[in-house]
Amino acid sequence: MxxxxxxxxxxxxxxxxxxxxxxxxxxxxxxxxxxxxxxxxxxxxxxxxxxxxxxxxxxxxxxxxxxxxxxxxxxxxxxxxxxxxxxxxxxxxxxxxxxxxxxxxxxxxxxxxxxxxxxxxxxxxxxxxxxxxxxxxxxxxxxxxxxxxxxxxxxxxxxxxxxxxxxCGVTTGIGAALNIAQVKPGATVAVIGCGGVGLNVVQGARIAGAARIIACDTQAVKLDLASDLGATECLHVSQGTELAPAIRELAPGGVDYAFEVIGSTEVLAQAFEATRPGGTTVMVGAPPPSATITIASRTLFSDRRLLGCLGGQNIPARDIPRIMRLYQQGALNxxxxxxxxxxxxxxxxxxxxxxxxxxxxxxxxx
Ligand SMILES: [Zn+2]
Ligand SMILES: [Zn+2]
Structure with missing residues (x-):
């Protein structure tokens, strides 16, 4: 073969x-x-x-x-x-x-x-x-x-x-939103990186009932897709953009959930900075195994959470049928x-x- x-x-x-x-x-x-x-x-x-x-x-x-x-x-x-x-x-x-x-x-x-x-x-x-x-x-x-x-x-x-x-892509993205972050209805969410996995974090946040979904990417074409799949706002960033202030300009006080879906530890630190006190950041992207994440200690004095993500914590026998049902019902594109x-x-x-x-x-x- x-x-x-x-x-x-x-x-x-x-x-x-x-x-x-x-x-x-x-x-x-x-x-x-x-x-x-x-x-x-x-x-x-x-x-x-x-x-x-x-x-x-x-x-x-x-x-x-x-x-x-x-x-x-x-x-x-x-x-x-x-x-x-x-x-x-x-x-x-x-x-x-x-x-x-x-x-x-x-x-x-x-x-x-x-x-x-x-x-x-x-x-x-x-x-x-x-x-x-x-x-x-x-x-x-x-x-x-x-x-x-x-x-x-x-x-x-x-x-x-x-x-x-x-x-992989859909179960990881949907699972990051539903299984790991457990996004709550009415929440404000930022998704940084809108490729094959990030677009599914957007869909997962929409299915969970998030009120605001801020999609961030360097490519306009991906932001258009994110809009079609449920993003309520788009942040078109360029390489040098300081993400945390840009997100906070849209969501003063910070977002409830931030998802890093690129695999950059610098972007992950920015995602963490963009969350409000008590907020949750999920590392969905996979930085190189030896990379080190640097976050300011002051930001941790506020019950913020930083969570890892391996395949969206998915249980294939449970989550793949769930994804297929959501697709058949028209809830998942x-x-x-x-x-x-x-x-x-x-x-x-x-x-x-x-x-x-x-x-x-x-x-x-x-
Ligand atoms: Zn994969
Ligand atoms: Zn086992």
Missing amino acids: RAAVMHETGKPLVIEELDVESPHAGEVVVRLAASGVCRSDLHVIEGESPVATPPMVLGHEGAGLVEEVGEGVRGVSVGDAVVVALYGPCGSCDDCRSGDITNCWSETRTHNMYGRMADGTTRLSLDGAVITPMVGSGSLAELSVVRESQLVKIDRDIPLDLACLAG LEKLVSQKLPLERVNEAFAALQDGELARSVVEP
């Missing part, structure tokens, strides 16, 4: 013909119909991601149809439509059994994070050499072999080129998130577009 492989960081992906092993017990082969291209994929290419384990198949935002199931798989059958979730919890550790599956760091989950099955192996190879799928998904490919726990079945009538976005669709062989164009920063999401159709 064909897949977009990163042989080394900093280099374009190469479309390779990989060998795929049959699924072992508890594993499922998915024929991917669509995969979103996320900033985390770009972080891997740029060598700034801890999950980079080249040679690897990139992609972690896929949807498709079940092609084959291994022994003991009960939850999905051949022909079912599925979304490949961002992670596959082990299901048996104390965290999983208490429902706190995002904090499952069992050996199984750790292997999953680095693209390996529970036994530390992978099902993909190239001329006999092991290939790892990114976070166990590797969705920029024709096929993905995943553990059943990483799949969520969806209605067959939901277009797969939209459903794939629930793998997925169509506007897709800026362009490309065949697998043009995958590097999707990364170039992501670097230019003018698109919400590129979707690759393997």
